[in-house]
Amino acid sequence: MMQQKERGAIIVGGGPAGAICAAYLAKEGVDVLLLDKDRFPRQKPCGDLVGEGITSHIEKLEIIHELDEISTFIKRIKIITGSGREAIMPFECYSLARADLDMLLLDTAAKWGAEVWQGCQVTDVIEEEGFARGVKIRYRGCETEVRSKLVIGADGATSQVAKSLGVMKEKSSGRGYGQRAYFKGVKLSKVLAPGQYDAYGVFCFDELVKPCYFWAVPVGRTGVEEGYCNVGMMVYDRETFRGMSLEESFNQWVKRNPIIAEMFEDAKQIEPWLGGDITDASQRMEHFGNGFILIGDAAALMMPLKKDGLSKAADSAAAAAKAAVLALRKKNCSREFFEEVIKEEPQEDKLKEDILMIQSLYDSKLMDRIIMNLLNNG
Ligand SMILES: Cc1cc2nc3c(=O)[nH]c(=O)nc-3n(C[C@H](O)[C@H](O)[C@H](O)COP(=O)(O)OP(=O)(O)OC[C@H]3O[C@@H](n4cnc5c(N)ncnc54)[C@H](O)[C@@H]3O)c2cc1C
Numbered sequence: 001m002m003q004q005k006e007r008g009a010i011i012v013g014g015g016p017a018g019a020i021c022a023a024y025l026a027k028e029g030v031d032v033l034l035l036d037k038d039r040f041p042r043q044k045p046c047g048d049l050v051g052e053g054i055t056s057h058i059e060k061l062e063i064i065h066e067l068d069e070i071s072t073f074i075k076r077i078k079i080i081t082g083s084g085r086e087a088i089m090p091f092e093c094y095s096l097a098r099a100d101l102d103m104l105l106l107d108t109a110a111k112w113g114a115e116v117w118q119g120c121q122v123t124d125v126i127e128e129e130g131f132a133r134g135v136k137i138r139y140r141g142c143e144t145e146v147r148s149k150l151v152i153g154a155d156g157a158t159s160q161v162a163k164s165l166g167v168m169k170e171k172s173s174g175r176g177y178g179q180r181a182y183f184k185g186v187k188l189s190k191v192l193a194p195g196q197y198d199a200y201g202v203f204c205f206d207e208l209v210k211p212c213y214f215w216a217v218p219v220g221r222t223g224v225e226e227g228y229c230n231v232g233m234m235v236y237d238r239e240t241f242r243g244m245s246l247e248e249s250f251n252q253w254v255k256r257n258p259i260i261a262e263m264f265e266d267a268k269q270i271e272p273w274l275g276g277d278i279t280d281a282s283q284r285m286e287h288f289g290n291g292f293i294l295i296g297d298a299a300a301l302m303m304p305l306k307k308d309g310l311s312k313a314a315d316s317a318a319a320a321a322k323a324a325v326l327a328l329r330k331k332n333c334s335r336e337f338f339e340e341v342i343k344e345e346p347q348e349d350k351l352k353e354d355i356l357m358i359q360s361l362y363d364s365k366l367m368d369r370i371i372m373n374l375l376n377n378g
Pocket residue numbers: 012013014015016017018035036037038044045046047048049050051120121122123154155156157159160177178179180232233275276277278295296297298302308309310311313
């Protein structure tokens with residue numbers, strides 16, 4: 001492989017965080033190289049709920065119309081607790097397969113001028129004199145290096161960049177894990193009256209298979225019509241889960257709740273279960289330093305209930321792009337400079353509060369009480 005010129009910025013990972021950051025940087029005229037080990041469209045386990053936080057960036061990147069064309073817009077969600085209590089809540093977001101969303105974002109990065117290399121595995125970060133100076137890659141059968149003034153790690157929950165730089169935090173209070181599959185023929189009308197809302201889904205916080213919650217949400221343009229749903233579950237800590245497989249726990253959930261059983265009566269699973277780690281703020285780590293910035297899941301920024309994974313990925317991508325443009329102009333990619341220009345995440349006390357909030361999401365007894373309160377207050 002030819003000797004590569006030094007790049008302005010290398011972004012490792014072409015998921016939403018990497019692609020959005022690359023698009024913003026390219027828009028500002030930065031020479032940006034975006035690398036992903038996979039070839040797109042590729043599967044990524046996700047609930048496929050695309051919240052307002054990321055949508056605002058999609059608008060800025062001028063692709064909201066494209067998103068609209070391939071999505072369902074969810075308006076309500078039904079929550080069912082383990083003890084059978086139910087509440088319908090406003091829950092507005094787009095819903096589309098991540099394979100489609102991520103393809104759209106990667107194409108957008110390229111359209112704005114980012115150079116994209118797919119099938120390119122980053123194996124290490126080059127560090128010299130205490131600064132990240134580029135990455136080592138495996139690409140088209142060759143092991144080689146690409147150098148840059150700045151490395152942006154957007155390589156997800158198991159970030160190689162964070163590992164190579166020695167900032168990946170050990171497991172603290174828990175490490176979330178989620179799994180999803182696609183089903184067709186799910187009777188959404190069993191959850192809410194047909195036609196009552198344009199689109200809806202169901203979340204279930206279940207006592208039997210705790211600590212866990214489940215969802216079934218229509219996905220894509222034909223989701224509601226065809227009962228084409230993303231069905232999934234999230235556990236707070238995979239290791240303390242009761243030893244049963246998540247598929248078994250899913251089957252129990254369907255059997256034990258008559259509403260859910262009817263919903264899935266004629267449903268067919270059309271894609272296999274796929275799982276992935278959830279890095280949330282309890283794993284938060286140093287997310288910038290000399291010559292590098294981490295964004296999205298690579299930086300463990302997600303805050304379930306408060307800020308979903310995709311919105312955090314997009315917000316951190318935008319903040320990193322802004323900081324990177326300034327740093328490259330000033331020729332100063334030092335930790336001190338990033339400290340000045342990157343807005344800090346919440347302080348310790350706030351973080352503890354947020355972690356408690358995350359944990360409560362997996363506590364079906366607490367969810368039961370929250371639903372009771374909601375129902376009592378109309
Ligand atoms: C089951 C489940 C359900 C979820 N549901 C939702 C939801 O409904 N809504 C929501 O907002 N969030 C949800 N999340 C979280 C959401 O998926 C993540 O927060 C989001 O994908 C983060 O985006 P990212 O770009 O940071 O990382 P990713 O989307 O993980 O992208 C990382 C990219 O880096 C690439 N990569 C990794 N290692 C390397 C390497 N060494 N070299 C080159 N490339 C590499 C990968 O191929 C990948 O394309 C869910 C997560 C899970 C697991």
